[in-house]
Amino acid sequence: MLVLRGADVVDANGIREADVAVEDGTIVSVGDAPDADEEIDASGKFVAPGLIDAHVHLMMDGRPDVTSIVDDNETMLAYRAAANLRSALEAGVTAVRDLGAPRSLAIDAGEAVDEGVLDGPQVVACGENVVMTGGHGHWFGREADGSAEVRKAVREQLKRGADVIKCMATGGVLTEGAITGAPELDEDELTALVEAASAKYVPTAAHAHGTEGIKNAVRAGISSIEHGTFMDRDAAELMAEKGTYWVPTVKASHGILTEGVEAGIPEYAVEKGEEAANAMTDAFEYALDADVKIAMGTDAGTPFNFHGEIPEELELMVEYGLTPEHAMEAATVNAADLLGLSDVGLVEEGCRADLVVLDADPREDVTTWQSPTRVVSRGTIVR
Structure with a gap:
């Protein structure tokens, strides 16, 4: 004892x-x-x-240009995931949700932790993101177009053992050419994704910056909105009505803005990151006014957003209007609820x-x- x-x-x-x-x-x-x-x-x-981070990428290491990871082989990505798991655990993070890695890398990392092969937090993992052809994160996602292809892509992740299904409902900051808030997978495709996942009682998450993409995802029945940067009041009220979680990931844009182009972050990412950061104050106001459920997540692995610094997210959420007590709830009981973990x-x-x-x-x-x-x-x- x-x-x-x-x-x-x-x-x-x-x-x-x-x-x-x-x-x-x-x-x-x-x-x-x-x-x-x-x-x-x-x-x-x-x-x-212990803290629970509802949005990480174990294979990413905070490098300035995350797209350069495509040059690394899967063995190196696995070693990096192992190191990131240890860093997060030592920082007091005892559970994470990985929302995108090649093939079954993050799913396998979770099994390695459960079996005692690796030291790290418990891992809830999605496998590969489901993205439209050429969409945000296509360089490490599973491209799919139309409801039938989306269903097949979901079933592939479920076959691998995915605990959650992640998709891209809008463009994003770190993919060149993607428009951050523009819809990508449409509402019919998102509905097909939710239906395919729900058939196995598996929850879903949608990367969604723009208002239209957020509303498409919420109406489709997505479990959580990741980022939610350009959320308007109507979107927040819809999320509250449907019980959809919001995972703000403030640290993702914070690292980009703090370091900038001088540190090697691509210029397009810095420009889009600044636009996203400027919108976050309003998003928090609308979410808090509507009493949207919030779970803590960092997008750890993105530029200068290190797994060992995950606890900084709580301070940033407080700067945007949460009380320290609300931030604690977001990073413990709320995140546990979102991840389906009943004993943490x-x-x-x-x-x-x-x-x-x-x-x-x-x-x-x-x-x-x-x-x-x-x-x-x-x-x-x-x-």
Whole structure:
């Protein structure tokens, strides 16, 4: 048995002083704990759930021009994924959703973590993105046109073992020639995608920047909108009505704007990134006013957006209007709900022992997530 002793336990249900006892990877009690085989003195500190990132790309490493990854072979991409998994875990991230990698690379990475071959967060993975021919991310996606082709593309990912199906409903920042907010897969194609995934009870995610693409995806029944940059008030209200999650990925544009062309980011990406960043203030206003469900995601792997810096997303969301408590919920219970993980996101008896020890109350100091003093994953001390 492992006991984290003397801490203030904090999660979406509030705060209480308690010991946290862990056995066989599961939290067995939150309260007064007996002597244990191993103890962590957490007095004066805060024990919180591990973070959950609902949007990463494990094969990407934050390089300035992500399209250059096409020159790397799949073996190198796998090594990179392994390194990124370890970096994310050490940063206190205990579950991730990979939303696009070649073939079954991310699906296989998740199996390697589950089997103990790799150290890393639990991985929920989509396989390959479904994209229109020449659309955003075509260089690592599965191109498909028309409802029949889209259904087949979805079934290919399901055959590989995909936990979620990801598609491109609009253009994006990092594909040259793509118009960021312009619709790509149309509503009929998106509906076919959702129907094919739902037949296997598998959720869906749509990269969608522009308002029309967002609305197409929501009406089609997509589970989550990724980015949602140019969301208008009507789109936000539609998302709230349908219960569609929003994953803002603020860090994606932050890295592009912070480093710029001088760091090697393509000029077209910087120009589109600036346009996207300028629209985010309004998107957050509309989403918060409509009470849209928000889950934390970073798009980790995009330019200067490193897996080891995932916790910075919570600070950025607070800068856009979330409270630190709301940001914590987005990165724990909300993200767990979106990923379909019923045993993580809280510090409660019966939950998986994915925990971080923090120096400050994260409901008051959102930056404390960026420097956990301890990380526990599946009951094992990582650091």
